[in-house]
Amino acid sequence: MRLLKLVPDNTNLKFVSLRKWAFGLTILLSLAAVGLVFAKGLNMGVDFVGGVLIEERFATPPSIDAVRTEVDRLGVGEASIQSFADPTVLSIRLPIPESTDEGATNALVKKVADDLAVKFPGATFSKYDTISGKVSDELISKGLLAVGLAILGIGLFAVVRFEWQFGVSTVVAIVHDLLMTLGFFALTQFEFDLNIVAAVLTIVSYSINDKIVIDDRIRENMRRYRKMDMREIIDLSVNETLPRTVMTSVTILLALTAMLVLGGHVLRGFTAAMILGIVVGTYSSIYVSSSLLITLGLRAEPEGRKGDRDDAERVGPKAGR
Amino acid sequence: MLDFPRWKVASIIGLLAVLCALAIPSFFSESTTSKWGAIPHKRINLGLDLAGGSYLLLEADTADLANSRIEAMRDSIAGTMRNGTPRIAIGDISVRGGQLSFLLRDPSQVDAARERLLSITGGGAGMSGQREWDINVVDTSRFVLKPTEAGLQQAIDTAMKDATEVVRRRIDELGTKEPTIVRQGATRIVVQVPGLQNPQALKNLLGKTAKLEFKLVDETANPADLVKGIAPVGSQVIPYPGNPQGIPFIAVKRSVIISGDQLADARQEFEPQTNAPQVAITFDAVGGRRFAKVTQENTNKPFAIILDNSVISAPNINEPILGGRASISGNFTVESANSLAISLRSGKLPINLKIIAESTVSPDLGKDSIRAGVLASIVAALAVIVFMFVTYGRFGLYANLAVVINILVIVAVMAMLNATLTLPGIAGFVLTIGTAVDANVLINERIREERRRGRNIVQAVELGYKEASRTIFEANVTHAITGVIMLLLGSGPVKGFAVVLLIGICTSVFTAVTFTRMLVALWLRKNRPTTINI
Numbered sequence: 001m002r003l004l005k006l007v008p009d010n011t012n013l014k015f016v017s018l019r020k021w022a023f024g025l026t027i028l029l030s031l032a033a034v035g036l037v038f039a040k041g042l043n044m045g046v047d048f049v050g051g052v053l054i055e056e057r058f059a060t061p062p063s064i065d066a067v068r069t070e071v072d073r074l075g076v077g078e079a080s081i082q083s084f085a086d087p088t089v090l091s092i093r094l095p096i097p098e099s100t101d102e103g104a105t106n107a108l109v110k111k112v113a114d115d116l117a118v119k120f121p122g123a124t125f126s127k128y129d130t131i132s133g134k135v136s137d138e139l140i141s142k143g144l145l146a147v148g149l150a151i152l153g154i155g156l157f158a159v160v161r162f163e164w165q166f167g168v169s170t171v172v173a174i175v176h177d178l179l180m181t182l183g184f185f186a187l188t189q190f191e192f193d194l195n196i197v198a199a200v201l202t203i204v205s206y207s208i209n210d211k212i213v214i215d216d217r218i219r220e221n222m223r224r225y226r227k228m229d230m231r232e233i234i235d236l237s238v239n240e241t242l243p244r245t246v247m248t249s250v251t252i253l254l255a256l257t258a259m260l261v262l263g264g265h266v267l268r269g270f271t272a273a274m275i276l277g278i279v280v281g282t283y284s285s286i287y288v289s290s291s292l293l294i295t296l297g298l299r300a301e302p303e304g305r306k307g308d309r310d311d312a313e314r315v316g317p318k319a320g321r
Numbered sequence: 322m323l324d325f326p327r328w329k330v331a332s333i334i335g336l337l338a339v340l341c342a343l344a345i346p347s348f349f350s351e352s353t354t355s356k357w358g359a360i361p362h363k364r365i366n367l368g369l370d371l372a373g374g375s376y377l378l379l380e381a382d383t384a385d386l387a388n389s390r391i392e393a394m395r396d397s398i399a400g401t402m403r404n405g406t407p408r409i410a411i412g413d414i415s416v417r418g419g420q421l422s423f424l425l426r427d428p429s430q431v432d433a434a435r436e437r438l439l440s441i442t443g444g445g446a447g448m449s450g451q452r453e454w455d456i457n458v459v460d461t462s463r464f465v466l467k468p469t470e471a472g473l474q475q476a477i478d479t480a481m482k483d484a485t486e487v488v489r490r491r492i493d494e495l496g497t498k499e500p501t502i503v504r505q506g507a508t509r510i511v512v513q514v515p516g517l518q519n520p521q522a523l524k525n526l527l528g529k530t531a532k533l534e535f536k537l538v539d540e541t542a543n544p545a546d547l548v549k550g551i552a553p554v555g556s557q558v559i560p561y562p563g564n565p566q567g568i569p570f571i572a573v574k575r576s577v578i579i580s581g582d583q584l585a586d587a588r589q590e591f592e593p594q595t596n597a598p599q600v601a602i603t604f605d606a607v608g609g610r611r612f613a614k615v616t617q618e619n620t621n622k623p624f625a626i627i628l629d630n631s632v633i634s635a636p637n638i639n640e641p642i643l644g645g646r647a648s649i650s651g652n653f654t655v656e657s658a659n660s661l662a663i664s665l666r667s668g669k670l671p672i673n674l675k676i677i678a679e680s681t682v683s684p685d686l687g688k689d690s691i692r693a694g695v696l697a698s699i700v701a702a703l704a705v706i707v708f709m710f711v712t713y714g715r716f717g718l719y720a721n722l723a724v725v726i727n728i729l730v731i732v733a734v735m736a737m738l739n740a741t742l743t744l745p746g747i748a749g750f751v752l753t754i755g756t757a758v759d760a761n762v763l764i765n766e767r768i769r770e771e772r773r774r775g776r777n778i779v780q781a782v783e784l785g786y787k788e789a790s791r792t793i794f795e796a797n798v799t800h801a802i803t804g805v806i807m808l809l810l811g812s813g814p815v816k817g818f819a820v821v822l823l824i825g826i827c828t829s830v831f832t833a834v835t836f837t838r839m840l841v842a843l844w845l846r847k848n849r850p851t852t853i854n855i
Contacts, residue, residue: 003854004711009773055686105679106524126686135378135678139812146810153802161795198745198807198815202752202822205803209756209796213763216792244759244766251708251762252755255701259751262700264693266370266744274752 006250007243015238015286016231016294022287030176033183040186045193048140050133052094052105054112059122061087070119076108082191084265089126096132105130143197147178150201154208158215165296166215166289170208173289177207180280181273190269199270203277206252210245210285217241218293230298234290249282323783323842333839337726337832343733363736367515368743368817371691373684374515375523376813381484381508382673383477390468390476391421394442394454396575398423398466401437409434421466428462438464477508480671485510488674490667491526510674520681522660530629530673531664533581535612538623538635542572559625561632563652571632573625578615583608585645587665589658592650598658599650602665609645617641628661680813694747701751702728705758713765714854719840720761720833727757727825727832734824743817753825756800760833763789769855778853779845786838793834797826 046053056067064081067090071079077095084091092112097104113125131139151174159167181200185192217237225233253275260271346354346362354362369376395414398421402409410426411434425434435456442454453472457465485504492500492514501513514523539556544566552558552572561571585605592599604612615624616638625635626649633651653661702724709717709724731753735742768785776784804826807819844850 003714006712009769057686105676106521110521124685125683127680127682129680130676130678132677134380142810142812143815146806146815149810150803150806153806154799157799157802194812195745195814198811198818201803201807201815202818205800208799209759212795212799213792216795220788240770241766243769244762247712247762247766248755248759251705251758252752254704254708255751255755258701258704259697259748262693262697263748264690264697264744266690267694267748270745270748274748 005243006246011239011242012235013239013242014235016235016291019287019291019294022291026176026284026288029183030179033179033186036183036186040189042182042185042192043189045191045196046093046129046131046136047194048136048143048192050131050136051096052108052128052130054092054094054109054128055126056090056092056113056116057124057126058088058090058120062090062120062123064090067092067116067120070115071112074111074115076112084268086265089265096130139194143194146197147200147204150204151175154204158208158212162215162219163298165293165298168296169289169292170211170215172292173211173284174204174207176284176288177203177277177280181277184273184276188272190272193269195267195270196273199273199277202274203281206278207281207284210248210281211289213244214238214241214285214290218290230294234293238286238290245282245285249278252278323779323838323845325839325842330839330843333836337730337836340733341726341729343736344729347732347736363739365732365736366739366741367687367691368741368746369513369515369680369687370682370744370814371687371694371742372515373682373687374513375520375681376679377512377520377524377527377676378505378678379488379510379512379527379674380677381477381481381510382675383473383508386477386480386672387419387468387473390473391416391419394466395421397441398438401441402434405437407433409437419467423464425462425464431458431461434464438466442466474507477672481508481510483671484674487668487670488512488527491663492523494663494667495523495526497523516684520679522656524676524679525657525660526663527674528676529660529664530670531581531661531667532629532669533584533665534627535578535580536573536576536625536627537578537615537619538625539572539574540623544568547572559627559630559632561625561635563634564632571625571635573627573632578624579604579608579612581665581669583611584665587662589655589662590648592648597650598653598655599648600653600658600662600665601646601648604645604647606645612645612647613641613643616643690744694744698747698750698754702754705754709758709761713761715844716761716765716768716837716841716855719837720758720765722840723761723832723837724754724757726836727829728754730828730832731821731824734828735820738824740820740824741817742821743814745814745818746821749818749821749825753821753829756797756825757829757833759796760789760793760829761837763792764834764837765855772853772855778850782841782845782853786834790834793830797830800826 064083068079068081071081071092071094077097080093082091082093083089094108094112097108109125109128109130116123151171154174155167155171158170178200181203184190185196190196214237217240218233221228221233221237221240225236228236256271256275256278259267260275263271343361343363346357347365349364351364354364395416399411399414402411407430409430411423412426414421414423425431435458438456442452442456452469453475455467455469457467459465481504485502488510489500489502492502492512497514497516499515501511503511505511512523512527514520539553541553542556542558546552547558547568547570550558550570555576556572556574558570558572560569562569564571583605584602585608586603588601590599590601591597603609620638620641623635623637625632627633633649649661705724706721709720711717713720728750731750734740764785767789768781771781771784772778801823804819804823807815808823811819
């Protein structure tokens with residue numbers, strides 16, 4: 001049987017020579033992402049801004065405007081109504097009632113649900129969330145803390161295991177990935193909620209995974225070809241790991257696409273973010289973190305400690321570890 | 322690296338077989354597994370987003386607790402000073418700025434007063450070795466009591482422990498299955514009730530403190546003063562929404578005749594004449610005697626039934642009530658009377674709880690999500706399996722076997738740990754499939770590479786596993802770092818995702834590296850191939 005090879009053997013693509021162009025593109029895209037976030041803002045879910053979210057399932061696809069008119073008529077505050085890929089499901093977001101008493105939110109949800117059930121026969125509520133401002137503030141700060149700590153922790157790990165340049169380049173690449181993800185959410189106005197924080201953290205960890213595989217190979221090649229120019233080493237390492245990079249990305253993308261298409265609307269934003277993250281993360285492994293190593297002045301003969309000691313045993317196949 | 326003695330092979334296969342077997346119960350419904358008897362049948366828990374149900378986050382009102390603590394101390398001081406021998410006359414007892422102060426009529430009694438204060442404030446040092454109140458004397462005759470922070474924290478802690486218990490009792494009364502009630506941090510309680518369609522009744526139950534008190538009505542109060550909130554000495558003004566006299570307030574004596582703590586039972590019933598729903602209560606022995614005594618002494622006077630600082634009704638004592646039974650009538654519906662009865666039976670909440678976040682998912686949506694999630698997982702797994710096979714042939718087949726076993730092992734570990742599977746958790750599964758495969762991709766690509774460099778089969782396989790293992794280890798450490806952070810800081814969906822991710826990291830290293838290496842080693846040893854197709 002002939003086996004599939006997505007990437008031919010012994011590729012020798014000159015990634016590094018495109019580095020300047022790629023840097024330009026990266027900076028441009030990052031600026032665009034920041035601009036988008038500031039200009040359009042993120043469509044924050046109730047998790048982060050507080051409020052009431054009611055998800056209603058209708059018997060037949062309703063007109064959003066009709067539902068909006070109906071909810072507005074109830075005088076329960078400004079409603080924002082969103083539809084999903086499944087046209088029979090609508091999410092209705094309302095501000096949390098002024099009154100702090102529990103009965104108030106209860107009454108609100110009941111009022112809207114009862115009214116819709118009358119006006120649109122067969123409509124049933126499928127879920128609702130109520131988050132007070134206090135809790136949503138905590139969720140924001142915890143989410144930011146989580147992402148910050150994750151980047152810091154991984155950066156430290158990279159510094160401890162590799163040279164400091166790897167730590168810096170990795171962190172820069174991750175920040176790039178995060179900006180792209182935020183820009184994507186600003187552009188599409190997909191709802192940004194707690195699930196997305198999980199997605200963002202996973203993007204961070206996958207992107208790192210990718211970088212570590214390449215960094216690992218760069219380190220190995222630095223020890224093997226000690227006189228080689230750094231550019232060549234990076235090109236060689238990226239090319240050597242290219243089959244794996246492509247293979248893994250394709251597999252994960254296959255799995256995620258199945259999730260995106262079949263996984264139901266609740267996870268749609270999550271999977272979309274992940275797919276984008278895989279693509280962006282793969283790009284940044286090559287063009288942000290690896291290329292940055294040259295800029296940061298990583299040398300093929302690092303002064304002493306990590307290189308020399310291991311070198312001898314690493315050449316032979318019998319070296320124990 | 323490729324040396325697998327027989328005992329090692331046996332133990333790896335044995336371990337994986339046991340784990341896979343432990344995953345089996347999770348694929349059956351609960352009603353099926355409950356009939357298995359002695360066979361272990363721990364199952365994976367479904368989160369609320371999959372099972373449907375309600376999640377409530379309750380927060381305690383600590384300011385209120387601090388206030389009522391001071392109020393209680395005020396009553397207790399007044400009582401001790403008055404009732405002790407010799408009687409210590411005090412005046413101008415007041416609460417201002419979180420401090421309690423009173424004036425001693427006779428400054429020479431300072432030492433005696435301090436002695437008595439120490440006895441009711443838990444002495445110089447409480448059980449924790451910390452004082453609960455700071456007692457100071459200013460201007461020789463004014464005592465100032467200030468609650469200490471440590472004392473307050475301890476009171477909150479005790480109240481929260483009791484409150485969690487009360488919440489549990491109330492929810493149990495609803496007859497829902499498997500509610501989870503967990504205290505979170507210092508002042509919060511998380512309540513999760515799976516399968517609950519309408520959380521209304523639950524919220525009604527938890528929103529009420531159910532502090533029941535019977536107090537005598539102060540009939541000397543002047544209605545004009547009542548509206549201004551002024552009560553005669555020794556009395557207090559309390560809201561009375563249903564007052565037949567028209568003013569929504571009433572004055573009652575400060576001292577409590579009897580409180581909800583002295584109840585033995587409470588049931589919803591119907592008033593025999595009007596058939597209106599009401600709550601019948603039965604006092605315990607001490608309460609019953611006390612109620613009998615007070616009603617004997619105060620026949621033909623009204624008393625107020627106060628629930629959560631609001632008067633429900635103020636009936637007249639027509640005759641002494643000796644049987645230790647009474648009924649509370651008001652504007653009840655069957656439902657509200659029932660809910661009050663439950664609240665009274667389960668005891669009052671020692672601290673006010675507010676619902677600060679809630680989420681309710683209908684079981685239908687949950688079923689849809691499971692169906693979609695499982696379908697997506699199966700399709701994802703199949704796509705990956707086919708892709709791995711066409712790319713790596715036999716080695717892909719081994720990797721696929723590892724992936725399937727890995728999924729079962731994760732399910733088994735989750736079931737053993739009583740972990741909860743949520744929708745993001747299903748996404749975690751899909752991603753774990755991805756990472757596990759990545760390990761095999763790294764290994765297999767390395768083997769291909771080493772073959773290209775001209776190494777022989779055994780060397781290439783050995784080097785492939787060895788070199789790739791280092792990378793796999795490093796990659797998994799970074800995953801674990803983010804996983805742990807998500808687990809510690811995340812809430813709800815993030816946590817559900819992290820659980821699967823972390824378990825997946827541990828199990829996939831074993832299945833994707835050790836297990837496949839064993840399969841490859843056994844095959845190489847048995848067939849001694851001269852060429853490998855990879």
